[in-house]
Amino acid sequence: MTEPILRTDHLCKNFGAIFAVNSVSIGFAAGQVHAIIGPNGAGKTTLIDLLSGDTQPTSGGIYFKGRDVTRAPVDRVSRLGVGRSYQKTNIFPRFTCEQNCWLGAQSRLPNSMRFLRPASSYSQVRERTQRALELCRLDHRGQAIAGTLSYGEQRQLEIGMMLATGPELLLLDEPLAGMGNEEAADVIELLKELAKDHTLILIEHDMDAVFAVAEAMTVMVSGQVLASGTPEVIRNNAEVQDAYLGTGEDH
Numbered sequence: 001m002t003e004p005i006l007r008t009d010h011l012c013k014n015f016g017a018i019f020a021v022n023s024v025s026i027g028f029a030a031g032q033v034h035a036i037i038g039p040n041g042a043g044k045t046t047l048i049d050l051l052s053g054d055t056q057p058t059s060g061g062i063y064f065k066g067r068d069v070t071r072a073p074v075d076r077v078s079r080l081g082v083g084r085s086y087q088k089t090n091i092f093p094r095f096t097c098e099q100n101c102w103l104g105a106q107s108r109l110p111n112s113m114r115f116l117r118p119a120s121s122y123s124q125v126r127e128r129t130q131r132a133l134e135l136c137r138l139d140h141r142g143q144a145i146a147g148t149l150s151y152g153e154q155r156q157l158e159i160g161m162m163l164a165t166g167p168e169l170l171l172l173d174e175p176l177a178g179m180g181n182e183e184a185a186d187v188i189e190l191l192k193e194l195a196k197d198h199t200l201i202l203i204e205h206d207m208d209a210v211f212a213v214a215e216a217m218t219v220m221v222s223g224q225v226l227a228s229g230t231p232e233v234i235r236n237n238a239e240v241q242d243a244y245l246g247t248g249e250d251h
Helices: 044-052 074-080 097-106 123-135 151-163 181-194 207-213 231-235 238-245
Strands: 006-015 018-024 033-037 059-064 082-085 169-173 199-203 216-221 224-229
Touching (some): 018 044, 018 224, 033 044, 033 207, 044 074, 044 082, 044 169, 044 199, 074 082, 097 123, 097 151, 123 151, 151 169, 151 181, 181 199, 181 207, 199 207, 207 231, 216 231, 216 238, 224 231, 224 238
Parallel strands (some): 033 199, 033 216, 082 169
Antiparallel strands (some): 006 018, 006 059, 216 224
């Protein structure tokens, strides 16, 4: 069996007496869309925080491409090839879309903090920026001020900023949150396109969207893994239906 691109080994994170993540062991296959679902308070976002390096675990291990990144800081995890978006849109609203993506692309240069050379002279950064705008479907909006974009476009831009860093694996925390049906449909199509060349791990409450894009699913309840498997296995799991999905025919 092929080694997962990312895996956890009995991963735990507690806040005092409360375990937000409790002995979670999951393997994420390269090139798949893997959805993490569960009720509010299940520990999903804390798990993503741990995988991205935003939060340090209490115990257990995290391994990316066979490398131990359990205690790695967030910038090192990012440089290794892990991108992350957040529940709350995280962009620079006064910058243009191009400038937002440029910052992500320039962060990958070994001399990204040298300011004497004009930024526009970096051809590699310019190419990365343009590619990111194309991938997030905002290449026609490059000179638009980010704060004037629609909410859905701002979410796309955040994904573009992440793509500008050149990640292999994308951690997406509720990418459809707060969207109307039309915007959500656009982002679902974007995720399907990105899945052709990236591994995606996403948290999402929209079950129609999850079943439309996910190839593997993990259900968390109270900080623990209740079930993992294909969407069909999860859909027909009686424990999952009782704990989260419900028994209606719409799922």
